[in-house]
Amino acid sequence: xxxxxxxxxxxxxxxxxxxxxxxxxxxxxxxxxxxxxxxxxxxxxxxxxxxxxxxxxxxxxxxxxxxxxxxxxxxxxxxxxxxxxxxxxxxxxxxxxxxxxxxxxxxxxxxxxxxxxxxxxxxxxxxxxxxxxxxxxxxxxxxxxxxxxxxxxxxxxxxxxxxxxxxxxxxxxxxxxxxxxxxxxxxxxxxxxxxxxxxxxxxxxxxxxxxxxxxxxxxxxxxxxxxxxxxxxxxxxxxxxxxxxxxxxxxxxxxxxxxxxxxxxxxxxxxxxxxxxxxxxxxxxxxxxxxxxxxxxxxxxxxxxxxxxxxxxxxxxxxxxxxxxxxxxxxxxxxxxx
Amino acid sequence: xxxxxxxxxxxxxxxxxxxxxxxxxxxxxxxxxxxxxxxxxxxxxxxxxxxxxxxxxxxxxxxxxxxxxxxxxxxxxxxxxxxxxxxxxxxxxxxxxxxxxxxxxxxxxxxxxxxxxxxxxxxxxxxxxxxxxxxxxxxxxxxxxxxxxxxxxxxxxxxxxxxxxxxxxxxxxxxxxxxxxxxxxxxxxxxxxxxxxxxxxxxxxxxxxxxxxxxxxxxxxxxxxxxxxxxxxxxxxxxxxxxxxxxxxxxxxxxxxxxxxxxxxxxxxxxxxxxxxxxxxxxxxxxxxxxxxxxxxxxxxxxxxxxxxxxxxxxxxxxxxxxxxxxxxxxxxxxxxx
Numbered sequence: 001x002x003x004x005x006x007x008x009x010x011x012x013x014x015x016x017x018x019x020x021x022x023x024x025x026x027x028x029x030x031x032x033x034x035x036x037x038x039x040x041x042x043x044x045x046x047x048x049x050x051x052x053x054x055x056x057x058x059x060x061x062x063x064x065x066x067x068x069x070x071x072x073x074x075x076x077x078x079x080x081x082x083x084x085x086x087x088x089x090x091x092x093x094x095x096x097x098x099x100x101x102x103x104x105x106x107x108x109x110x111x112x113x114x115x116x117x118x119x120x121x122x123x124x125x126x127x128x129x130x131x132x133x134x135x136x137x138x139x140x141x142x143x144x145x146x147x148x149x150x151x152x153x154x155x156x157x158x159x160x161x162x163x164x165x166x167x168x169x170x171x172x173x174x175x176x177x178x179x180x181x182x183x184x185x186x187x188x189x190x191x192x193x194x195x196x197x198x199x200x201x202x203x204x205x206x207x208x209x210x211x212x213x214x215x216x217x218x219x220x221x222x223x224x225x226x227x228x229x230x231x232x233x234x235x236x237x238x239x240x241x242x243x244x245x246x247x248x249x250x251x252x253x254x255x256x257x258x259x260x261x262x263x264x265x266x267x268x269x270x271x272x273x274x275x276x277x278x279x280x281x282x283x284x285x286x287x288x289x290x291x292x293x294x295x296x297x298x299x300x301x302x303x304x305x306x307x308x309x310x311x312x313x314x315x316x317x318x319x320x321x322x323x324x325x326x327x328x329x330x331x332x333x334x335x336x337x338x
Numbered sequence: 339x340x341x342x343x344x345x346x347x348x349x350x351x352x353x354x355x356x357x358x359x360x361x362x363x364x365x366x367x368x369x370x371x372x373x374x375x376x377x378x379x380x381x382x383x384x385x386x387x388x389x390x391x392x393x394x395x396x397x398x399x400x401x402x403x404x405x406x407x408x409x410x411x412x413x414x415x416x417x418x419x420x421x422x423x424x425x426x427x428x429x430x431x432x433x434x435x436x437x438x439x440x441x442x443x444x445x446x447x448x449x450x451x452x453x454x455x456x457x458x459x460x461x462x463x464x465x466x467x468x469x470x471x472x473x474x475x476x477x478x479x480x481x482x483x484x485x486x487x488x489x490x491x492x493x494x495x496x497x498x499x500x501x502x503x504x505x506x507x508x509x510x511x512x513x514x515x516x517x518x519x520x521x522x523x524x525x526x527x528x529x530x531x532x533x534x535x536x537x538x539x540x541x542x543x544x545x546x547x548x549x550x551x552x553x554x555x556x557x558x559x560x561x562x563x564x565x566x567x568x569x570x571x572x573x574x575x576x577x578x579x580x581x582x583x584x585x586x587x588x589x590x591x592x593x594x595x596x597x598x599x600x601x602x603x604x605x606x607x608x609x610x611x612x613x614x615x616x617x618x619x620x621x622x623x624x625x626x627x628x629x630x631x632x633x634x635x636x637x638x639x640x641x642x643x644x645x646x647x648x649x650x651x652x653x654x655x656x657x658x659x660x661x662x663x664x665x666x667x668x669x670x671x672x673x674x675x676x
Contacts, residue, residue: 059452060454067422068421071418072414073414075414079409079433080410083406083409083433083435084435086435087406087435087437092433093433093435095417095433096431097424097425103425114397116398221616221617222622251617255622278407278410279411279589280589281560281561284560284561286593286596297406
């Protein structure tokens with residue numbers, strides 16, 4: 001039984017039947033009841049296509065991932081948060097995976113044309129994000145996880161990366177460290193630029209200048225961090241402290257420290273950024289890891305909530321949330337060795 | 339411009355216009371060309387709802403997660419594989435998160451009614467999986483990651499869990515271990531039952547009986563594994579070897595071994611099951627970890643491929659793949675200490 005069949009049976013247009021079933025006010029009560037009774041009697045269940053043509057709502061939020069690798073530990077924690085919020089509302093998350101930046105833009109165009117999603121979560125923004133501009137042009141509502149500067153208001157939620165790195169760097173400087181390695185994200189990514197600003201500000205506050213050779217940009221994997229930290233530890237003078245961009249980065253740095261015959265928390269200090277993965281607990285490490293801490297799962301849940309608000313008509317200018325980041329001091333950060 | 343508007347402009351039915359645009363053979367060439375030219379001239383782009391009403395294809399594969407926690411490291415690696423295959427075909431993955439078993443069944447019914455997906459990936463099956471029976475009843479095509487016994491043919495891909503555990507257990511028995519702890523998945527899950535069968539078979543082959551007190555069932559987190567291993571190591575006699583169900587389990591066992599003042603690879607041995615996470619490499623651990631190894635990402639990519647084949651009409655009886663599992667010996671498994 002399709003919408004068309006039900007409409008023919010009733011002698012009404014498909015649009016009227018669909019609106020009746022979806023409780024639109026322009027359909028009078030008698031008609032609504034007649035349609036509803038016939039639907040029950042004939043066992044008609046509206047399908048999503050019919051529903052969507054009538055209501056203009058897809059019941060899904062889109063997320064485009066560039067490369068299968070992007071669904072790593074950070075994204076899956078984030079998506080867990082999104083899912084936990086959406087589940088209660090029977091809203092699904094449509095994940096499209098693409099292979100390149102060009103394909104990514106094409107995927108947003110495809111989502112817009114197909115009307116498969118009501119809104120999009122835009123993630124990992126660059127300082128001037130072309131995708132955000134495209135989404136505005138395509139008129140797809142979206143909430144940005146992070147920030148970008150594109151000259152139009154957008155809805156966003158971000159953590160205070162600059163503040164977090166300024167505090168962590170200041171703490172290491174107070175402990176007497178001067179050669180502090182920064183293992184940061186890729187250049188151009190807003191969060192990495194903000195972290196670098198915070199790091200440099202802490203040095204500048206004390207009239208100091210950081211060593212550019214200790215500022216690295218790369219992906220947040222154990223392997224990349226291991227190679228970078230290994231190369232840095234081979235320099236003379238070597239760094240006495242590390243700021244690791246993620247817990248995966250911290251694992252690689254830890255391995256390089258151990259392989260160099262050094263001990264974390266005595267010979268070398270480290271503070272890592274912790275997005276709070278249930279399976280990788282900073283408190284359970286040996287030594288326990290000092291962190292800048294902000295649960296990425298909570299950010300996902302909140303962004304899902306903000307999307308609901310944007311779809312309900314909340315002005316984009318009012319959807320700006322900057323979350324503070326905790327500095328949690330544990331055993332891995334200690335006074336510099338003389 | 340909607341399908342309806344285009345149809346009115348041409349004086350044709352929406353069905354004819356839709357079929358013309360989608361290349362259905364029952365529309366003659368002259369009409370197809372007239373529709374196509376009008377669509378171009380008027381800037382009409384078919385939306386997914388219209389396309390789907392015409393073609394019966396949603397262009398998406400469904401995946402239902404029970405609880406946000408289910409999108410952990412295993413599922414995200416698996417989904418990366420699915421996504422890498424689907425990307426090339428512009429097929430999306432629709433993720434629905436639910437809070438309970440009852441809601442999970444309701445979600446499949448909802449997906450069936452809404453026609454939002456063409457097929458479903460069913461994962462983490464129990465030995466007699468109610469969800470598989472429901473999907474057959476709802477006539478949603480699906481491929482199972484794992485196996486179940488429900489008396490109807492289903493399409494599945496699984497790894498040889500029984501064989502993997504039999505080999506790993508045999509190896510530890512050959513090294514002289516007799517008190518071998520098995521940290522397994524939850525009871526009733528098919529893979530956990532298969533692993534237990536393999537473990538018991540290796541003992542039985544040698545006329546030995548395993549100690550039931552060393553067989554634990556739980557979730558694969560660092561924390562759960564730590565507590566279980568800690569309790570087992572406090573027993574007298576204590577286990578001399580561990581079979582860890584996942585790399586997350588291995589991290590927790592490793593921590594318990596260290597906290598008991600013991601050394602992995604000398605005092606205690608361990609073989610872990612490795613689904614191959616890019617950020618947690620068995621080769622990079624100290625000591626390096628012996629593993630039973632099967633990349634879960636490849637399983638995801640292959641299941642996506644099998645779904646395409648099932649949708650193309652391949653009989654379910656022909657879609658059965660049992661993948662062998664490698665045993666990779668490294669430093670964590672050594673001869674039992676006298």
